[in-house]
Amino acid sequence: MSETIATASETITLTIDGQEIQAKAGQTILQAAQKNGIYIPTLCALHATKENGLKTDIAPGTCRICTVKVNGRTMAACTTPVAQDFIVENDTEELNDLRKTIVELLFVEGNHFCPSCEKSGSCDLQALAYRYQMLSPRFRYAFSSREVNAESPKLLFDRNRCILCRRCVLAITTEDGKQLFGFTKRGDKSGIIMDEELVKNISEEQAQQAMHICPVGAIIRKEKGFDTPFGQRKYDHNPIGSETVCTTCNGEKS
Amino acid sequence: MAQKITIEPVTRVEGHGKVTIHLDDNHQVTESRLHIVEFRGFERFVCGRPFWEAPVLVQRLCGICPVSHHLAAAKAMDMLVGAGDGNGLTPVAEKMRRLMHYGQIFQSHVLHFFHLASPDLLFGMDADPERRNVIGVILEHPDLAKQAVLMRKYGQEIIAATAGKKIHGTGAVPGGINKNLSLEDRDAFLNGINGNPDLSADKMIEWSEAALALLLDYHSSHTDFLDGFATFPSNHLSLVRPDGALDLYHGVIRAVDPEGKRIVNDVDSRDYLDVVEEEVRSWSYMKFPYIKKLGPKEGWYRVGPLARLNVCDFIPSPKAQAAFEQFRAYTKGKPNHMSMHYHWARLIETLHAAEMMKELLLDPDLQGTNLVTKGERCGEGIGLLEAPRGTLFHHYRVNEQDLITMCNLIVSTTNNNEPMNRAVNAAAVAQMTGKAEITEPMMNAVEVAIRAYDPCLSCATHAMGQMPLEVTLYDAAGAVVDQQRKGM
């Protein structure tokens, strides 16, 4: 990157959609935006909260839904650190159409049947499809053939709904840091695999956390489902993007 | 020249039907068939899915009565998770489900009678089709139309409050329910939704009584038509409570022959495979079930409101019981075989559902908080239920990983397949024999026969693609002599 990344103590001034905001050096554009109540959509990046049990924000940079224009160039907001005088375009017709396209591609690439999905109403992908008013996808369905892995006693892993965001890989670990999920293969063969032994011994809380961390309905707690009635699901009252600043920490990293 | 006339599509029936009527050289009806030509592989595509998705997935079988499929599957899942067979749930779970089901029966019966069947009765089967439809009812009988709309709304709101949404809710979960009924909801249903006294439990009972009175009044002036149209003897099958009461949510399987003699005597619903078997015929995707020990020729039976009232001993709600006694007395206690009396039975059940909704709403158990029970998990679940149009069988097997490996569904319309074919034939014989020309009212008569049973065919065959709307005429050699297309 040609821009100089400022040192940690520095306060940086940048504009997002013409609004001047202050950020701390080392923050990403996404973090700076969130801190200032500006919504940038995310699928793979996740802000650490008490609820999701994360100690630090994660930003695998896999989904590109957070794409913004920085001084005229498209960048991922979740992985790009702020720099002085950045001019960031975010909520524009062009970018929102790009985001809608990403959502559509994710839908046609997987096999999503929201009506019977436990995550329906709490799913970030579905919520973004509503936000960008995806009525029907422009692309042909891939009809990918994907199996459901139901071997583990506590978790069901439905690859049909996995968007390969990598959140689970980064966020779900044992106490001593071993990863329970990992990536396998490449390209359109990419997939998530579980460490069968580690996942077998997962606690109830960790199973719950894994389901919570996954932005879609790919990781589901086994033998349960549809326990949360309509009206109490995550996006039943407020659509995605209506609440940008985390209430527990006010956007600060913990 | 022998002809085959094809009526396509059957209107005011959800899904697509096709009727062929075979005439000989003298325009005598030789045979009629109701072809169900849609196909939906629900039984296949639930395989491989985790069992707790089944109650949510299978309700897409039907747009009119999704709740029935939801609950039948949930009952099967109760067995799987060791929550008993219709008797192991907590009081709040069982009663919430019953309330949901009575809401469903109520709205569906109202839709079936007022929206789909009443135009034929109010205007006559041979009235101008421009008038003989639900819009005609709204224009010429506005009060009745308004009542029908509000009654249906009431049922739908009951469903929303118990299942979470009016259509395709998720209220029932394996072993129970995911919410109880709030006091605000209860009070609204008792006193009037949004403060509107027209949307109260008592109003629903009052209007159900009025609808029944309307039908009986019509009956008194059209006795020959209602008693004679598509009437034929048959067996009747339904679930009943073990004490013989009408029970639409759970019970034992009972069937009677045309004389009223028990031919299936209160068999545990889990043993349904000992009772029924299904026959496949080349010309329809829909199977033909029959009572196993009687064989396909003798064993076919009717299900639905008429069958239920022929099979049960009494109705456990006072106003509906009084109406039931009148209904039973009409055939001197013997089974009633008059197809058009499905509507009479349907309106008695509508009244029963209204009474049951009120009774349940007054029950404090609905505010209980113990929602789910679980016991020892097993690999097979069977759930039977009386859906608005008849008995529904749901049967699933799951593997050790909780994925469904087998699913068998016998839906109400399938159960009524043979009787509907007979009703179509009876109507065709009566209307078309000796006639040289096929008129619209004649075609409608055939549809009236189907609508007495079912406005809904798609669920039974589970539909792929759209049927072209066409009328085809064949000669004896099978060559097309005429073809008309509608709505294409």
Ligand code: SF4
């Ligand atoms: S994961 Fe989300 S988008 Fe996919 S089926 Fe489930 S609710 Fe729909």
Ligand code: SF4
């Ligand atoms: S399982 Fe969920 S969290 Fe993991 S990569 Fe797939 S979508 Fe992301």
Ligand code: FES
């Ligand atoms: S949220 Fe930034 S790339 Fe996924």
